[in-house]
Amino acid sequence: MSIEPTTLPVRSGEDVVKVRQAVRTLAMDLGFSLVDQTKVITAASELARNTLTYGGGGEVRIERLNEGARRHGLRLTFEDRGPGISNIDLALTDGFTTGNGLGLGLNGARKLSHEFDIWSQPGVGTRVTITRWK
Amino acid sequence: MDRVPILRLGDCLLVTVQVDMHDELAMALQDDLTNKIVATKARGVLIDISALEMVDSFIGRMLGNIAAMSRILDARTVVVGMQPAVAITLVELGLSLPGIRTALNVDAGLALLRRMLDTSGEGVHVD
Numbered sequence: 231m232s233i234e235p236t237t238l239p240v241r242s243g244e245d246v247v248k249v250r251q252a253v254r255t256l257a258m259d260l261g262f263s264l265v266d267q268t269k270v271i272t273a274a275s276e277l278a279r280n281t282l283t284y285g286g287g288g289e290v291r292i293e294r295l296n297e298g299a300r301r302h303g304l305r306l307t308f309e310d311r312g313p314g315i316s317n318i319d320l321a322l323t324d325g326f327t328t329g330n331g332l333g334l335g336l337n338g339a340r341k342l343s344h345e346f347d348i349w350s351q352p353g354v355g356t357r358v359t360i361t362r363w364k
Numbered sequence: 365m366d367r368v369p370i371l372r373l374g375d376c377l378l379v380t381v382q383v384d385m386h387d388e389l390a391m392a393l394q395d396d397l398t399n400k401i402v403a404t405k406a407r408g409v410l411i412d413i414s415a416l417e418m419v420d421s422f423i424g425r426m427l428g429n430i431a432a433m434s435r436i437l438d439a440r441t442v443v444v445g446m447q448p449a450v451a452i453t454l455v456e457l458g459l460s461l462p463g464i465r466t467a468l469n470v471d472a473g474l475a476l477l478r479r480m481l482d483t484s485g486e487g488v489h490v491d
Contacts, residue, residue, distance in 0.1 A: 243386035250384060250418065268418055268449040272457060275420040279387070324458055334421040338457040 285310025
């Protein structure tokens, strides 16, 4: 079950900062440790930048997850209608980039998350979902 | 546009990053620092990131670029004050900041810079 999802635009560098801040607020509210907060903020930053740089902008949905009384988590869904990714395995390889970054963003976000899901179709867009449990 | 202030401290430049930098601000800092190294003939650059709550691959790349560019301009760079949670996250992300010298705080960073500059003055190659 999830409550109070928020959707934020990812259309500028300042939006990326706002996404980080929103994720930080929710992670703190969920009682994440400082290290876990940092991991999920960093993953959010990587994915938000990908949405902006490669997807041409899009949005992120930020959700709080409650599974029973004890298991709490945070789910982020980044979505764009950009060119899409033709080879997802390659895009997930450390060091691979079609831009001028380090090629660590997508796989880095995966490493920093407990669950990772990517959907992409060339010409349609890309959707990346990550979940981090407390 | 906002700018990250660069302070002059003898023959060194001190940058204290105090805001959550967006990418354009990070790029501007890279440019500003490079220009300032040349303008002031600085030998060392100290970047204090103790207020940064995260370093992602973009900021990591910027730090690496600054270190590389200042090296070419005959200056040394030391990054100081990284929070433990940031260091843990960076390593898990797969970013080990190669080529970047670090120290725990500004004092230790200045001492390290001083040693690096003294040694390089004798023609010994550091890094």
